Amino acid sequence: MSYDIKEFDINEGTLIGDIAKRYPFIREFLIELSPKFAKLKNPIVFKAMSSKATIALVSEKSGFEVEDLINKIKNHIKEKSL
Template sequence: MVEITPKTKINDLLNAYPQLEAFLMQLNPKYKKLKNPILRRTVAKIATLTQVAKIGGYETLDLVNRLRKEVGQPPLNETDIEESKEEEAPAWIQKEPKIVVDANKLLDEEKNPLAEVSRELKNLGSGEILLIESDFLPSPLIDTFKEQGYEVYARETNGKTFLTYIKK
């Protein structure tokens, strides 16, 4: 049995509780991307429930407790959850991006967004910007590129589109 927490990886969750895949897809249409085999083999292995909650527009505690209830685990308290605060937009995002990547198109073509963006970043010079457009917050990619030392900023534009800026 896997205890469901904000740090649980989506891949581990679905391996332990396969029935939660259908539950998640009913919860939010954005989670239908979990059916994509490329996404399941790549991003699902690094994405935590905190990141999955952001993608779906949920508070982490709410999503985690819904999943816990589905498998018979008791709910967590507010004190068990660390929410990140909204960061202020950096001035560098005003600069025209050198490369624009459509993450939804990549997923539709069964391509790996992490690999594609990594490849494109190699073509950027110092200080240049890559922009990822998507209908979801690509939290796992954001965290990965931050860990690699890139400056990253993401924002929602109209309730349907997320713009993620990566500065080399």
């Protein structure tokens, strides 16, 4: 499947749920990125968080800088597009 990162702006206010709707593999990527996200394996927890958690919040919880997290997500989407 091909994904086009250019058509979807990802910034600090973007909801994780919006990214996951467009790029479903992001959920697993976040879980692999930080053990702090292990709870996202639970579909109920993920659903609850996906409508509230912004990139800024995820960044804060994971210990990554906002721009660093955005770049990691964008790079992962690009990798999946190859």
